[in-house]
Amino acid sequence: xxxxxxxxxxxxxxxxxxxxxxxxxxxxxxxxxxxxxxxxxxxxxxxxxxxxxxxxxxxxxxxxxxxxxxxxxxxxxxxxxxxxxxxxxxxxxxxxxxxxxxxxxxxxxxxxxxxxxxxxxxxxxxxxxxxxxxxxxxxxxxxxxx
Amino acid sequence: xxxxxxxxxxxxxxxxxxxxxxxxxxxxxxxxxxxxxxxxxxxxxxxxxxxxxxxxxxxxxxxxxx
Numbered sequence: 160x161x162x163x164x165x166x167x168x169x170x171x172x173x174x175x176x177x178x179x180x181x182x183x184x185x186x187x188x189x190x191x192x193x194x195x196x197x198x199x200x201x202x203x204x205x206x207x208x209x210x211x212x213x214x215x216x217x218x219x220x221x222x223x224x225x226x227x228x229x230x231x232x233x234x235x236x237x238x239x240x241x242x243x244x245x246x247x248x249x250x251x252x253x254x255x256x257x258x259x260x261x262x263x264x265x266x267x268x269x270x271x272x273x274x275x276x277x278x279x280x281x282x283x284x285x286x287x288x289x290x291x292x293x294x295x296x297x298x299x300x301x302x303x304x305x
Numbered sequence: 306x307x308x309x310x311x312x313x314x315x316x317x318x319x320x321x322x323x324x325x326x327x328x329x330x331x332x333x334x335x336x337x338x339x340x341x342x343x344x345x346x347x348x349x350x351x352x353x354x355x356x357x358x359x360x361x362x363x364x365x366x367x368x369x370x371x
Contacts, residue, residue: 170363172364209365254362254364
């Protein structure tokens with residue numbers, strides 16, 4: 160059962176016509192929809208007013224929020240279709256997007272940079288040569304050439 | 306050679322919500338930059354383009370600008 164569960168994320172835009180105090184009610188409708196389909200909500204962000212990149216339905220800005228949850232792949236279609244059709248979506252849901260997310264990526268969010276560790280170069284073994292030995296060798300060479 | 310931005314920052318999945326990161330890979334007309342312009346590896350370029358497109362659907366990024 161657990162293996163069948165996959166993680167999804169719903170991103171949604173709510174109309175700016177909703178007053179701030181009533182936002183929670185709208186989010187609750189979405190949450191209830193997921194929980195009715197036996198989805199488990201893992202993480203969510205409160206909808207925030209933000210400017211849209213382009214005008215949708217004559218709105219220049221909207222509340223953007225998202226919910227992360229796990230659900231069966233089969234139920235996700237039901238969730239999608241019930242969002243598309245009013246009354247759950249209604250006029251209040253401007254737009255939504257369901258994406259699959261990988262579990263690991265959702266939990267871990269490392270922002271650190273990988274710094275390549277430089278291994279300290281191993282000091283080369285210095286061969287110590289005593290000056291007397293050099294003299295000896297030189298003498299040997301000289302004697303040979305003579 | 307430039308290294309892939311997402312590989313160096315250890316980002317496995319590219320999130321469509323992080324518009325600040327995605328904007329780095331768009332030109333002034335909000336077009337997605339080519340792989341050889343961004344220096345992103347093939348795997349991440351693929352994910353990047355999906356993320357940008359999802360982001361456009363949600364109106365977080367423009368389809369066209371100017």
